[in-house]
Amino acid sequence: MSSEKIKVGITQGDINGIGYEVIFKTLADPKTTELYIPVIYGSSKVAAYHRKALNISNFSLNNIRSGEEAHPKRVNIVNCLDDNVRVELGKATETGGIAAFEALKKAVEDLKNGFVDVLVTAPVNKNVIFSDRFNFPGHTEYLAEQFNATSHIMLMVSPKLKVGVVTGHVPLKDVAGLVTMERILDKIRVLDKTLRIDFTIRKPRIAVLGLNPHAGDNGLIGDEEINVITPAIEVARNEGIMALGPYSADGLFGSGDVGKFDAVLAMYHDQGLAPFKSIAFSEGVNFTGGLPVVRTSPDHGTAFEIAGENKADESSFREAVYLAIDVFKRRKMNEELSSDPLKSVDKDDYEKD
Numbered sequence: 001m002s003s004e005k006i007k008v009g010i011t012q013g014d015i016n017g018i019g020y021e022v023i024f025k026t027l028a029d030p031k032t033t034e035l036y037i038p039v040i041y042g043s044s045k046v047a048a049y050h051r052k053a054l055n056i057s058n059f060s061l062n063n064i065r066s067g068e069e070a071h072p073k074r075v076n077i078v079n080c081l082d083d084n085v086r087v088e089l090g091k092a093t094e095t096g097g098i099a100a101f102e103a104l105k106k107a108v109e110d111l112k113n114g115f116v117d118v119l120v121t122a123p124v125n126k127n128v129i130f131s132d133r134f135n136f137p138g139h140t141e142y143l144a145e146q147f148n149a150t151s152h153i154m155l156m157v158s159p160k161l162k163v164g165v166v167t168g169h170v171p172l173k174d175v176a177g178l179v180t181m182e183r184i185l186d187k188i189r190v191l192d193k194t195l196r197i198d199f200t201i202r203k204p205r206i207a208v209l210g211l212n213p214h215a216g217d218n219g220l221i222g223d224e225e226i227n228v229i230t231p232a233i234e235v236a237r238n239e240g241i242m243a244l245g246p247y248s249a250d251g252l253f254g255s256g257d258v259g260k261f262d263a264v265l266a267m268y269h270d271q272g273l274a275p276f277k278s279i280a281f282s283e284g285v286n287f288t289g290g291l292p293v294v295r296t297s298p299d300h301g302t303a304f305e306i307a308g309e310n311k312a313d314e315s316s317f318r319e320a321v322y323l324a325i326d327v328f329k330r331r332k333m334n335e336e337l338s339s340d341p342l343k344s345v346d347k348d349d350y351e352k353d
Contacts, residue, residue, distance in 0.1 A: 005035070005036055005037050005072060006036045006037070006117045006118060006325050006328055006329075007036070007037045007039055007067055007070055007115070007116040007117045007118075008036050008037065008038050008039065008116065008117070008118055008120060008321055008324060008325065009039050009041060009067060009107045009110060009111060009116035009117075009118065009119045009120065010023055010038060010039065010040045010041065010107075010119075010120045010121075010122065010321075011040075011041045011042070011100070011103045011104050011107050011119070011120070011121045011122055012040065012041060012042030012043070012046065012047075012080075012099070012100070012103045012122055013100055013103075013121065013122025013123045013124050013302065014092075014096045014097070014099075014100050014122075014123065014124050014125045014128070014129075014302045015042070015043070015046050015085070015087050015095075015096050015099045015100070016087060016088050016089055016090060016091050016092070016093060016096045016125075016302070016304060016307060017090075017096075017122075017123060017125070017301075017302030017303060017304055017307050018123070018302060018303045018306065018307050018312040019122030019123060019302070020042070020046070020047060020050035020051075020054075020122075021050065021054055021307075021308075021310065021312045021314070022122065022298065022312050022313075022314040022316075022317040023040060023122060023317065024050070024051065024054065024056055024059060025312070025314035025317075025318075026314045026317050026318045026321060027059075027075050028056075028059065032075070033072070033073050033074065033075065035325075036321070036325055037070050037071075037072050037076070038075050038076060039064075039067045039070045039076045039077075039078060039110075039116050040061070040075070040076065040077040040078070041077075041078050041080055041103040041104070041106050041107040041110075042077060042078075042079075042080060042081070042099075042103050043077075043079055043080065043081040043083075043085055043099070043103075044061055044063055044077055044079055045081075045083050045085065046081065046085060046087055046099070047061060047077060049087045050087075050308070053089065053308040054308065054310050055310070059075075060074075060075070061074075061075055061076070061077040062074035062075065062076045062077065063076075063077055063079060064076050064077070064078055065078065065079075066078060066106075066110055066113075066115050067110040067115030067116040068110070068113070068115040070115075070116075078106060078107075078110070080099075080102045080103045080105075080106045081099055081102055081103075085099055089304075089307045089308040090304040090305065090307045090308070091304065092125050092127060092128050092304065093128060094128060096125065096128050097124075097125065097127075097128030097129040097130070097131065097134075098131075100124040100125075100128075100129050101129055101131070101133060101134045104121065104124075104139070104142070107119055107121075108143070108146050111293055112146075112147075117294070117328055118293070118294040118295070118296075118324040118325065118327075118328050119143075119293065119294065119295045119296075119324070120295075120296050120297060120317070120320050120321050120324050121139050121295065121296075121297040122297070122298070122317070123297070123298065123300060123301045123302045123303075124138075124139070124302065125301075125302050125304075126138060126169075137168065137169035137170070138168070138169050139288070139295070139297065140152065140154050140168065140288050141168075141169075143288060143291060143293075143295055144288075144290075144291065147291050147292050147293055149290050149291050149292065151186050151189065151190045151290050152190060152288060152289060152290030152291060153165070153187050153190050153191055153194065153288075153289040153290055154168050154286065154287075154288065154289075155191070155194065155263070155286075155287045155288070155289045156272070156273060156276045156277075156280075156284055156285070156286060156287075156299060157284065157285045157286075157287045157323060158276070158279070158280035158283050158284045158285070158319075159280075159283065160259075160279060160280050161258060161264070161276055161279055161280055162195070162199075162262065162263040162264070163263065163264045163265075163266055163272040163273065163275075163276045164187060164191045164263060164264070164265050164266070164272070164289065165187075165265070165266050165267070165268060165269055165271075165272050165273070166178075166179060166183055166184055166187045166265065166266065166267050166268070167179065167183075167267065167268045167269065168269055169269065170268075170269075172268065172270075175211070175267065175268045176211065176224065179211055179224060179228060179229070179267050179268075180228060181228050181229075181231055181232045181235075184208070184228065184229060184232035184233075184265075184267075185232045185235055185236060187265060188206060188208065188232065188233070188236045188241060188243050188265060189236070189239075189241065190289055190290040191204075191206060191263055191265055191289060192204055192206060192236075192241045192242075192243075193289075193290075194289035194290065195262055195263055197330070197331065197334050198287075198289065198327045198330055198331065199262075199327075199330070200330055200333075200334075201262050203242055204241075204242060204262040204263060205242045205244065205260065205261045205262050205263075206241070206242060206243045206244065206261060206262065206263050206264070206265055207244055207245055207247055207252060207258065207260075207261040207263070207264045207265070208229060208232075208233055208243055208244065208245035208246050208247065208264075208265045209245060209246060209247055209248075209249045209252065209264065209265065209266050209267055209271060209272070210224070210225045210229060210245070210246035210247065210248060210249070210267070211224045211225065211228075211229065211246075211267045211268075212224060212225065213248070213250075214248045214251075215245075215246045215247060215248040216246075225246045229245070229246045229267075230246060233245055233246070243265075244261075249266065249271050249272075249275070252264070253275040253279075273299075276299075277299060280299075281299065281300070281316070282313060282315045282316060283315055283316065283319050284298075284299035284316055284319070285297070285298065285299060285316065285319050285320045285323045286298070286299050286320070287323060287327070294324050294327045294328045294331070295324070296320040296321075296323050296324045296327075297320055298316035298317040298319075298320050299316050300316055
């Protein structure tokens with residue numbers, strides 16, 4: 001496999017939040033450019049503003065027009081905004097939303113052109129980024145449309161736990177109507193494929209949660225488990241996918257049995273993400289499974305309340321960068337194995353997770 005350094009595209013996120021802080025802290029290690037080539041999509045002026053606010057010195061950026069021009073031994077930045085952009089730390093502003101989208105749009109353009117290899121997105125504020133040009137619940141749905149991915153999944157990843165969701169950023173009152181057999185089966189399939197290809201797990205074990213308390217208690221507290229979830233699991237099992245359940249969410253996470261599975265499929269956002277973040281918040285990564293490209297992000301938001309105060313923990317963002325690189329390498333390895341099945345592969349490289 002090629003030893004060429006991977007170009008990591010990094011979007012600035014909301015310019016009034018902690019995006020630049022966690023980016024700077026992640027890229028501050030001098031060894032960074034020995035491992036990969038960082039390409040920030042944002043604004044050198046905004047970056048300078050944040051460096052001053054955070055009192056960060058000895059951190060220079062190489063200005064370029066696209067990822068194609070990235071210097072292999074520098075931290076690069078593609079200017080996506082004009083110089084009149086205004087930073088208002090800790091505030092949700094229309095300007096912040098526009099700036100976040102412009103950076104994302106340019107990064108996606110470069111990703112499509114092959115000028116960067118992977119994409120790591122800093123947090124955005126969904127209220128201010130939402131517009132006629134970005135009418136999506138979040139990054140996941142926008143990227144799925146941009147790359148024509150009809151089947152995709154939001155997957156939270158940590159060394160301890162992986163949690164995917166059937167329904168993502170939707171109101172809780174709409175969840176029951178969206179939990180259909182077809183949607184559950186689609187998520188099980190894409191999750192199984194993601195675990196096998198992107199995480200090199202040969203025969204993934206997937207725990208599927210129920211929708212209702214106590215997984216419906218045999219129909220006493222709802223019948224979705226009997227009529228929808230269990231039939232979907234049975235179809236998946238007949239396809240050779242090791243999907244098990246439905247399990248009661250509180251029982252599975254509370255008992256410690258979650259460690260017996262390679263991933264958990266939750267029915268809705270908070271059912272899966274609340275326990276995930278309580279277990280692995282500082283090291284958790286949001287990964288979009290099912291895309292033809294690799295995209296990750298930290299598992300936290302813009303944290304307006306601490307913007308500019310040098311209090312943000314960059315651990316999740318750093319893990320997001322490393323996971324993007326690892327998944328990119330695994331996909332390349334899988335492509336090489338598929339094209340030449342007799343090719344020998346170093347066991348340590350193949351099993352690394």
